[in-house]
Amino acid sequence: MLEIKNIYKTFNPGTINQKVALNNLNLTLNDGDFVTVIGGNGAGKSTMLNAISGVWKPDSGRITIDGVDVTGMPEHKRARFLGRVFQDPMLGTAADMSIQENMALALRRGNRRGLGWGITEKEKAQFKEALKTLDLGLESRVTSKVGLLSGGQRQAVTLLMATLKKPKLLLLDEHTAALDPKTAAKVLExxxxxxxxxxxxALMVTHNMKDAIRYGNRLIMMHEGHVIFDVSGEEKKNLTVEGLVEMFSTASGEEFANDRALLSK
Amino acid sequence: MSIITSIINALPGAVAQGLIWGIMAIGLYITYKLLNISDLTVDGSMCTGAAVCVMLTIAGMPLPLAMVCAVIAGMLTGFVTGIFHTFMGIPAILAGILTQLSLYSVNLKIMGKANQALSVRNYDLLVSLQYIRNVPLWKNAIFVVAAFVVVLIAILYWFFGTEYGCSLRATGSNLNMSRAQGINTSFNTVIGLMLSNGIVALSGALLAQYQGFADVQMGRGAIVIGLAAIIIGNAVFGKIFKNFAFKLLAVAFGGVIYYIVYQIVICLGIDPDLLKLLSAMVVAVFLAIPYWKKTYFSVPKKGGNQNA
Structure with a gap:
């Protein structure tokens, strides 16, 4: 499904702010994989997701999605393969537009946008049905501006938008990090x-080790711009937070020094 | 009494002129409100529209065709600003200033001199300040410009409801989200600037006919007048006009109110040299109000209200 081969990315090369963000990153995702991604600050988790979605181009390497080489493809063109939910709830939706207009935009991801109506009556009914599944009462507020919703509600709508048109790959970039614990749990479920x-x-970046273990069928740990640890199946189910921290020290030769990750166990 | 009579006498002209500037403000609304860009190109493209319309009409081109060419010329100016901004990475405000400055030369070259007359006595014009009184309704300047406003709003209402129009609005609202949903935001920004400046050029073409000449100075400060119209329209009609078409209508009405106030101020005998200063001050204060509200007058709500 997704193949990342020998990706390198350095930000601000040649300056004092030089930062090697991705360092020979390799990752292959199989069809139906739900992979959780953990790692310390600056390990390259979000950078990897940005490389996949084309926010910028890597210095070298190759990315293919479902057999299509997307390495040089601009962000808006590869959007047809991807559903994305960002860390910041404000980023995933257009605040000045209504819930249903936002969803109509998402439904047309990857299609040519012509001069037909931007939203049809049939779609409005479809969106109401989809919103009901969120169980947040949003189905009665379809014409409300998204800017009026809370962060959690916006994140739920973004999640719906990312999957309204089935993506080849769903990218969740710490999409619950900005929410309160109760709302975060709900959005995760x-x-x-x-x-x-x-x-x-799906690829889900998280800072919460417990969540990383609980969700998905596979877990990868990143460190200094590449994957240092990759488990799936039974082995993943038996993981513990303590075990993960230990594995981090053996694999990287360093202490796992990330307060946020440790505190959230 | 004489002041009141002169105000009443000046009123129809102010309405017609205000509606023409209202069209300009509708063009500005597209960049300022929908695309979230302050586009200074308009100060130049308004005159470009006027110059192209006047020169082509003098050269013998039928007026409707000359006006279409004026709109196309305006769209080209927007295209240039769009390329400066998206392809060359120049900040939008600076891109607009660069285009505006170059348009000063371009407009002079189009007209050959700083001022070109287009007399209603020699040409069959659509609107003129001569056509305010004692003319049949369909020839009345207010009626003709109002018809333009209504048709323009109808077209824009339709356009911004289409799939493509929605993607333009999304571009202005959230670039990240737009790109994630497969929208080419650079392309859309260029198209939005073209559309906006095409409309501004149309208002320039109408204004040149109305006043009977095109002048290289005529667009100076257009963005401030346009912003004033948008702000006034929103302040007066914002509470009752929620629909997009009505919001645009409010902008046109804002232009009319601006010109009526302008006429009253002139009739009261205030030095016309000071009018641009006054306009700018009024717009500055109104632009500051939302910020002041947020910074100095916001009271934290009692008790948290947390929604999932």
Whole structure:
């Protein structure tokens, strides 16, 4: 499904702010994989997701999605393969537009946008049905501006938008990090439900080790711009937070020094 | 009494002129409100529209065709700003200033001199300040410009409801989200600037006919007048006009109110040299109000209200 081969990316090369963000990153995702990604700050988790979605181009290496080489493809063109939910709830939706208009935009991802109506009556009904599954009462507020919704509500709508048109790959970039614990748990459950029901392939970055163990069928740990640890199946189910921390020290030769990750166990 | 009579006498002209500037403000609305860009190109493209319309009409081209050419010329100016901004990475405001400055030369070259007359006595014009009184309704300047406003709003209402129009609005609202949904935001920004400046050039073409000449100075400060119209329209009609078409209508009405106030101020005998200063000050204060509200007058709500 997704193949990342020998990706390198250095930010601000030749300056004092030089930062090697991705260092020979390799990762292959199989159809239907739900992979959780953990790692310390600056390990390259979000950078990897940005490389996949084309926010910038890598210095070298190759990325293919479902057999299509997307390495040089601009961000808006590869959007047709991807569903994306960002860390910042403000980023995933257009605040000045209504819930249903946002969803109509998402439904047309990858299609040519012509001069037909931007939203049809049939779609409005479809969106109401989809919103009901969120169980947030949003189905009665379809014409409300998204800017009026809370962060959690916006994140739930973004999640719905990312999967309204089934993506080849769903990218969740710490999408619950900005939410309060209760809302975060709800959005996570929803993510799992949507991934399972639609048999999606997904990459979920998280700072929460417990969540990383609980969700998905595979877990990867990143350090200094590449994958240092990759487990799936039974082995993943038996993981513990303590075990993960230990594995980090053996694999990287360093202490796992990330307060956020440790505190959230 | 004489002041009141002169105000009343000046009123129809102010309405017609205000509506023409209202069209300009509708063009500005597209960049300022929908694309979230302050596009200074308009100060130049308004005159470009006027110059192209006047020169082509003098050269013998039928007026409707000359006006279409004026709109196309305006769209080209927007295209240039769009390329400066998206392809060359110049900040939008600076891109607009660069185009505006170059348009000063371009407009002079189009006209050959700083001022070109287009007399209604020699040409069959659509609108003129001569056509305010004692003319049949369909020839009345207010009626003709109002018809332009209505048709323009109808077209824009349709356009921004289409799939493509929605993607333009999304571009202005959230670039990240737009790209994630497969929208080419650079292309859309260029198209939005073209559309906006095409409309501004149309208002320039109408204004040149109305006043009977095109002048290289005529667009100076257009963005401030346009912003004033948008702000006034929103302040007066914002509470009752929620629909997009009505919001655009409010902008046109804002232009009318601006010109009526302008006429009253002139009739009251205030030095016309000071008018641009006054306009700028009024717009500055109104632009500051949302910021002031947020910074100095916001009271934290009692008790948290947390929604999932």
């Amino acid at each position: 929803l993510s799992e439900k949507i991934v399972e029901e639609n048999h999606l392939t």
